Amino acid sequence: MSSVNGSGSGGGVGAEQLALMREGVRKAKGERAKPGTWRGAALAGELPVARVLVDKGVLHLDRLFDYAVPAELDAVAQPGVRVRVRFGAGRGKVRGGRREGGGLVDGFVVERVARSDYSGPLAALAQVVSSEVVLGPELLALARGVADRYAGSLADVVQLAVPPRSARAERKASPAPLPPPAVPSAGGWERYENGAAFVEALARGGAPRAVWNALPGSGWGEEVARAVGATLASGRGALVVVPDGRDVGRVDAALRDVLGAGRHAVLTADAGPEKRYREWLAVLRGSVRAVVGTRAAMFAPVRDLGLVVVWDDGDGSHSEPHAPQPHVRDVLLLRAAQSKCGFLLGSWSCTVEAAQLVESGWARPVVARREQVRSAAPLVRTVGDQDLARDEAARAARLPTLAWQAVRDGLRDGPVLVQVPRRGYVPRMACAQCREAARCRHCAGPLEGKDGGGLACGWCGRGEMAWRCPECGGVRLRAQVVGARRTAEELGRAFPTVPVRTSGREQVLDTVPGVPALVVSTPGAEPVAEGGYAAALLLDGWAMLGRPDLRAGEEALRRWIAAASLVRGQEEGGTVVVVAEPTLRAVQALVRWDPVGHAVRELAERAELGFPPVSRMASVSGRAEAVAAFLAVAELPPEAEVLGPVPVPVTPAGRPRRVGGPPPGERWERALVRVPPGRGGALASALKAAQVARMGRGSGGEEGRVWVRVDPADIG
Known part of the structure; x- marks a missing residue:
């Protein structure tokens, strides 16, 4: 682990390190420290070091920092809870010859350990905000996988995955979970080849994977609800992500019709912070096993996940605008692999990515017969x-x-x-x-x-x-x-x-x-x-x-x-x-x-030309000199091919700045980096390392900043 101005990061506490802590206290306070104390409080007896994910999304700080656990916080400072810690070179007291960081920032305890790799004195946890475990091992592993895929920071992904806290919602008890419902009939799935078999496999506890080309009409919401009902009947949970609030309303109504009230939660930004957090807690605590929502719901902590569903994956609303800009389809693919659960990608149309899932054999097609389509x-x-x-x-x-x-x-x-x-x-x-x-x-x-x-x-x-x-x-x-x-x-x-x-x-x-x-x-x-x-x-x-x-x-x-x-x-x-x-x-x-x-x-055609999704691609945008400097230091995989750079269209004056685009009136360039299948992870790792190196050298200021996006939806 590492340290920030001596105020946080390191590993477990040994005798030598504990002595350093006490010595730092004596020098700072000018008084004799009592044996076994840290800032006037005893250290936790077992596992006295907490490894904390600090809520700082910058790439060069994308690691865990070690903090000492005071004895009074031992019981509540458990992995997954929210904490506040001192971080950065703020106006703190001088401790051990260094200036202690004075700024309090939010974070999450990731694990408790016995020793720290950091040899200097550790700062203590300032506060445990809540004893609610909101960042469990499964959600943490998913966030790490998303960050690695998109060359982003873990803190940025966790910020997308865990909603802001509402103390009032946290104090309210969630309702008791209902028993599993009866298996619903296949209903409209009978119209599709492999449709009824897909629902039956879910009801038996299986993990089928399907790409579903839905028939015209408004019946798709009910068909999604029946697939969710079959999953709940097997004692597992289900997650449905749709593009917008109107689609949420349709699936919400269909779930109530098929399953009855109280069996699912709705997660949308329109609900307001308190209501949204209350619904999210109900999912986290296992009170409900089914979720329907928009983009942010892709990280919903559904227990015993048995099915993930994405509707209309080609809709631009499924692409998150905030760093590292993950796509719902890819996140749910990661969840299906991580949880070994069922996967359903449905739409009236069909994206190239959906066709690739079928062609590769990873998913099976669920389509209607031609007479049904006509x-x-x-x-x-x-x-x-x-x-x-x-x-x-x-x-x-x-x-x-x-x-x-x-x-x-x-x-x-x-x-x-x-x-x-x-x-x-x-x-x-x-x-x-x-x-x-x-x-x-x-x-x-x-x-x-x-x-x-x-x-x-x-x-x-x-x-x-x-x-x-x-x-x-x-x-x-x-x-x-x-x-x-x-x-x-x-x-x-x-x-x-x-x-x-x-x-x-x-x-x-x-x-x-x-x-x-x-x-x-x-x-x-x-x-x-x-x-x-x-x-x-x-x-x-x-x-x-x-x-x-x-x-x-x-x-x-x-x-x-x-x-x-x-x-x-x-x-x-x-x-x-x-x-x-x-x-x-x-x-x-x-x-x-x-x-x-x-x-x-x-x-x-894309396979012949080497275009996504057959290949993996990333875009690097910024001022011409910044893009050139970034590509010069990036240790790209040997198979990587750099296309460009080419000019980026100028943002007209008075128009809002696009995410990852140039400020109004400023001229930028963009380069595309392409790698063959199976090398996407190496490309993301190389791009992230180059960003970290440039930031470490102070080259990441506004003028030297570059925007890196893995698998951009629009490559021109």
Whole structure:
């Protein structure tokens, strides 16, 4: 162990070290110390040294520090409890010729030992905050595994895993656990090949691993609840992680319907700190064995874990923005391996990572038969660029005739969903004649329409009053991507007697009545319609497919299928119109309703090119000189390949800084480091060691700082 200015870290207490402690007390106080005392209090008789994880997330302090345990704290200073310790070079007293750290920081006792490797005097634990053991061995091992995978610090991961304490919640007793429920019927799992067998294996106490391609509709929540019920019936616990609060509500309701009240906890940030901590304690104490929640619930301390479930793993909400930025899917994979429990990855669509789990044989597919898919999925029709060019209605109002017809026919029977790639009004403009993007004359930034007003640059904010196309000389503009509010206005004028509702960032609707109405939504904010939507329009598909990102096709298909899954089946007349080039792979996968086939082909292409998830990759971002210096000192594995560095897009002035991105107006570069399968651990270890070395030399200041992210979701 190690020491920080003599105030904490080391190992057990021997006779020589105890003498050093006493001598330090005498010198500091100028008085004779009583035998066997430490700061005026006796030391713990057995295991007098506590190894503490200090709540400091910086990498060069990612280790345990040793502290002496006073006798009065012996009974409560047990492994896993919260403590406060003195740490750092603060304004403390001079002890043993050194300045004692004066700052009190939070920490966790990891273990108690008899001796310390540190030869100097140890500081004592200042306080045991609570006797509640919140960092048990299983959770600690998981946190260490996550930190190692993502080249992060253990303290950062523990901060994500253990919620802030609420003394009031801690004082309240948790309810007594209920006996295991009866095994529920397979229900909707009967529709899938291997579905009923998966549930039966859970009920028998097995640990099946499956990738589940769910059928369209809202029945997935009940199917998750039945899998959880089968696990609870075997006497084990279950954990379900979903992208957002709306999905939590659906699974919560389904669990109450299938299992009854009092058998599960809900963990979301919206619950508030006290309620969330109370629910978390109920899980920790074993009062409930099932948990459903959003991203932070991936670390929930479920006892006797028998099943972990992640729904819609492609959703960006599953990626934690705080260091070390773990992904829910990977954390639950670690938990499944650590606890030897069942694993279920479900979605309407299919990510490349899910396809890899099946191809490797680690998980088995749970899919419906094609006749079931054809019956449950809506009819999908396409409108491409050539169709738009010949369509007078599309040139005049942006929506093609086929889309207008689908809206008109759908409104006879129920609500119609309109998915727009982004919120707002007219974000990007282009020349109406040659389609060249409209650029600012001062900084070449994109021109935007400001809520129906004039044009302004999206980068520098300058207004543009007399724009002229530099390519063809045209003066007329068209919207490249029309936002949700503009689309709602257009549809409202076209169908004046039909109510128009919007769902997006400002207001996200959960459900809408099953009566005729137009529902304009951004991707991911689509409300569920009672009885399903009669039709859906998926507009500006090229805007999602044209993103310069490795996952553009996969993400577009995921968002389209998520919206189309809320539409009635083809046998009930449900129709979806997607405005995108029909020959593109993602569009064809939507027409055939074959997300699994799309993911398998994407995986094969990435294997040929050496892209994730077949390879492991990390990004290193920062100022050009900082990135170059970091790569120069990093002892990367021999198989590592460095791609770049390349410039990072500049954050426009006035825009919030992206996590791991440059401050507004600052120019950064990014390099990608790629290693073959099986070498991800070595890469993470090398990157972490390089960060520690630079910080130790004082090179980690703001100007020299680099951001390292392992397995980034967006690699451009």
